[in-house]
Each structure stands twice: as structure tokens, then as C-alpha cells.
Amino acid sequence: MKESVFVSLLLLLVASVSVHAADSISTTGRISLRGTGHIDHEGANEDPDLTARLEIDARKTLWRLHAFIEGGWDGTVRDQPRDTSLLKDLTHVYQDNSPFAEFKELYLERGIGNMEWRIGIQRFSWGRLDEYPANDLLNPWDYNRFLIKSTEDRKIGVPSVSVNVNTKDWTCQLVWEPWFVPYRLPDPGARWSVVPAGSALTGNQEAQITAQEPDLPARTIANGSLGLRVQHPGMIDWAFTLFHGYDPRPVFKTTTLTISQSGEKLRIGPGFEPSFHKITTLGADGATVIGDWSLRAEAAYTFARTFNVRQELWGYPQVLEPGVYSLNPVEVERSSLDYGIGADYRLMEDWLLTLQAQQTEIFDRPASLYEKERETLLWANLKVSWLNQKVETSLNVAYNPEHGASMVRPGIVYILSDQWKVSINGLLLDGPPQSIFGRYAHNDQVEMTVTFSW
């Protein structure tokens, strides 16, 4: 309810500013048609989807209004959607509306002296690393089509108030998110869903698993999130960050597994639901150039983050039979340190190599966790442009040595004209079922996208 009022008010503002803004209005947009071909046929299917995005920027003197709307038909939604509303909301973890519309951003900005105030739905980008920036905690992610979407596209815009104070040598950004907004997960059975591995729930085609929508933390001021970032540019650009609020990374708590027979199918209440925990994170990041290398690094220490134990310890029965089963507690709280370093190196003109190594260290790690005491992720990306950047090829490889999980993403983009482009991207995933890439090991695919932009 609060969101509808909030969005309506902002829409009214968009309309009024658009009508009266004499200074400038600019719009950009794009329409994409995407089709997916499956290499591994064990994964769930996906239909072609058609999506559009529109960005509007209206200005009047010191005021600015920015709207970024995305919508269309989501090909990952194949069954009859439970949610028939058009607008994606900020209160549900499982949302399968198609067609859909979503405000990725919708805010009003006002400059006052060396300060800029923004109020509305915002996305933030803190930290320096390309993948999993440890200090980028202000926006929860949408895990639908996870690993296909870029980090920025995964982010869910959150209602927030932010203020930037800019001086000659410093920039200070303070963000307050008064309402808790949960991450979004695909429905169990959807292509990008993750259900506890090592149980009979995995890959059981005869079972209909219904996701359990969790109760969200009360919408009180105390349950808001707060972030502070202080930046200093120079020979080394560095920044310190502080975040206090709900952890945007998904974890689950167990409830009760319920299995009932419905015709020939089993109806399953899977006995787990997303759970939400507050964290406090202190972080720092920096970037500099040394010779031909552009370097960046970041680290974040999180006090008392919640992890899930290995999925074989959740207490699922190995054979599914109608009944009610209690499951084991699965949450463990530990402090952790995330850190990483990234580098860009131009091998030759139009050949850019990007490398990144990052680790997560879990302090006082219990043996029940799947994650090792130190988890490593290595990334390499080679991007090569051809024919005056008319064609761009890329090869992205990621490897998690602790579990032998890997991902390979080759891609090619052909720019047909200023408006049209075609891209073909592959995705190959491998690893044990609970590992970061192995959990999607059945999702090997090739997708083709045709995009028109204006």
C-alpha cells in the first residue's frame, strides 16, 4: 500500500515536471527480443521474451527527475502466473508476473550548493569489483536469470533518500532506506530456481513445489538500512564505506515440509523460506593505475552474517511420501571478510583483458557449512572489438577452485546500425550441485537477442 502511494506520487511528479519542464527532457529506450536454446535438456524450459526499457530525464533549474522503467513479457514464466498484477512490487520474494512493469529507478533530485538530494527509487553502485563487489549492499538482487544478467541489471531499485556532499577533495554519500525491500527468487521449478540439493526435491518432475512466501520484517524505521560512503580522488582513488541493514544475499530458514497427494502429482510445501538478517559491514576500496595496468581492490568485514549449512543436513527425507516432516535448523551466524583485486590490461588496441580474484573468509567456520574457510573466485574476461567496434567478441571464464566449479560465457555482438544490434551469448556451467555455478549446471544454453534502441 505504502509503495503504491509512493509510486503514484512520484508518477504524478513525473507527469507534472514533464509537462512544465521547460529546461530539458531527454528519453532513451530499447526493445529486446530474446530466445534461448538449451544445450542441456535437463533444465527447465524458457520461452522467448520481449522486454522494453525507457529512461526519462527531465530538468528544471536545480530540479531533476529521473525515471527508468522496464517491462514486457518474461519468458521464464511458463506456468499460469500466480501474480497477475502488472507492476512488480517491493514486498514479495517470489514474483512471476508476465507481462510485467518495474520502476528500476524513479527519483527526484535537487542540488543545493555542494549538496545533491535524491528521493525515490534508486540503485547504487558501491565498491570497485565487477562481480560481487563486497561493499555493494544497498540494493537486493533479482535472481531470476542470474548469471545471465549484468550486476546492474540484477539490482532492484529501493525507495531511499540519499544526499551527496561534494567538496574539492572529498565526496560523501549518505543513504537511508526507510523500508525493507527483499531480494527476488525464481519460483521452484523455474529455470533459475535453486531448491536444496541432496534431497528428493531436486529434479522430481512429478512433484509440484509451491514456494513459501516469507513474512517480511516489520516496516519500521528501525528496520531500515543505512549506508555511508566517503570517497577521495587522487593518484589512488579510495573510499570507505559503512553499511548497516538487511543482508541482500539470500539465506533460508527451515519450516515444515508438507507433502500431499493431488491426483498423480505430489504437492509439496518445501519446508524452507527466505530469511532476513541484519548485518553491519565496514569496507574500503581503491583504484589506481600502474604502468599499463588499471588496478582496483576492495575489502569488506561483515559482523555476524548468516550462512546456511550444507543441504544434506537440512533433514529432507530421501524418498518423498505424503506427510509432515520437521526439518533441522539450518542457519549459522559468523563474521566474514570479503576481499578482492581486479585489473584491466590492454593487450593491444581493442583487446582488453580483465582479471579479478576475490575471496571470502569465514571466521570460526563450523564444519557444517558447505563453504570452505576461504572461498575463492577467479574471473577472466577478454573483450575484443573488430571493424571499428562494429563487432565485439568476449570470453568470460570464472572458476571456484575450492569446489571445482566453473562458468564459461562466450559472446558476440554485431552492431548493425546506430539503432539495431544482434548478440549471441553462450553459457556453460559445471560443478558440484551446491557450488556457486554447479547449482545451475543444467542451465547450459545459447541465447540470441535482437535489440532496437533509440
Next chain:
Amino acid sequence: MNRYLLTALCLITLLWQTTCALAMTGREVYEKVHELRQKALDRQTTATLVLYDKGGSTRTRSLIEYSKKADPEAYKVLVVFQTPADLKDVGFLIHARTFADRDLWAYFPEFKRVRRIPTTSQDDAFFGTDFSYDDFGGPPNLDDYVFTVQGEETVDGKQCYILDVTPKVHRKYTRFVAWVAKDLWIHLKIAYYQDKVLYRAGSFTDVRMVDDIPTSFKIHMENLTTGHKTELTIDDIKYHTRFPDDLFSQRSLERAGR
């Protein structure tokens, strides 16, 4: 008779000395060019770039460039793309502490992050065009080059010095030849060589005086290896803009100079 001969000899000597005094060295020519480019640093330029590939198809980009003479720093430049949609609000920022030492940043809205760029990328193609990043920077550090006057030639009806310019530091090109208009102190033609191979050439036309600063409104640059061409047209230019320092911050880069 002897008196006439003596007078003639004196006149010849005087003429020869005067000619020597008036003939400029390559360095002196480029000091004039440098002086003018410094004078032109405070400006806002709106430009359109049309890219022609060998097959005849075209792509168009438009951009705004803001620059500022900065003391004690040499200069600051912010370039932001307006079109096409894929490049809108993509920008790059230069802070030159001296003419020889500068920092570069780029911003891609798709990633929402400012990225530092090594200065070794300065000779790379600028967003698919036949210009280099360096073409959008400020004046070069004269001490990094050796300038030699090769002769004189008339280009578009303007008398020019032809200069051979060889970098002392490693660059993508081993030398370039520049046709510098006498009295205007701007390039009218330029040709870049890798060893003996001419690989990139440009011409500067439609020269107009704007606030007493000679400005070429059309620049044509061609990559002779690939046959790709780019034509840059200045749609609007304002000098003596005196922008505030805030415009050249990373925050401003993220906000496309707004």
C-alpha cells in the same frame, strides 16, 4: 664602383640575417600552436561524428566536450556522448597535472562505475572512430617531441609550415607530419606514420574565427589501413567558458556533466 659593391654586400648580409631571424624552428612553430591551444582550452564544444566504413554504411555519434585551463594543473577535459542510445552518457575525464602527466577516467552507465584508464591507451581509437583519445585531450608536452621544419606549402589557400614531429616517448606512431597554417597556428593537415607506413591522415577545413580563435569546424580523419573514415563537425563552440571545477569531478562524470 667599390662603394656600390660594398653597399650591395651590406644589403645582402642584412637581408640574409633578417631571413635567418624570421625563419622559425620547428619548436618555435609548435610553441605558437601550443599557445593558441592553451588559449582555446576554456570551451564547450558540441560535435557530431559520422563514421564511414569501407562498405559505405555509416554510424553517427554526438558528444559534448567541456574543457578548462587549470592552474596549477595544465587542464581538465570532460567528454560526454549524447547519441547513439548505446553510448548516451558514456564519458571520459582527463585531469592533466602537467602537460606530460595526466589521469584518465571513463564512465559507462551500463556498469554505473567510474573506471581508471592507463594513459598508454591515449593513442587507441576513440569509441570506434578514427580519432584517438589523445585527439580529445589538451595540448601535448612539447618536451616529449622533436620538431623539424621540412618546408612550406599552401593548403586551402593558406601558407603552411610542414613539420616533422617525432615523439621521444613511446607512442603508437613513430612520427607525424603536420601542416601548420602560418599566422593562424592551427593544423590544416596531419599524417601519422608507423615507421615508413602512413596509417592515419586527417584534414582540418571550414576554418572560422570564433572569439579571435581560429577554429576548424570540420575535421576529416581516415585510417588508411582499414579504409574507415570519420568526419567530425563542430555544431557549436563557445570559448572563455570558465566552468567551475565541479564540472570536472568524477561525480560529474557519473552524471554526464549535469
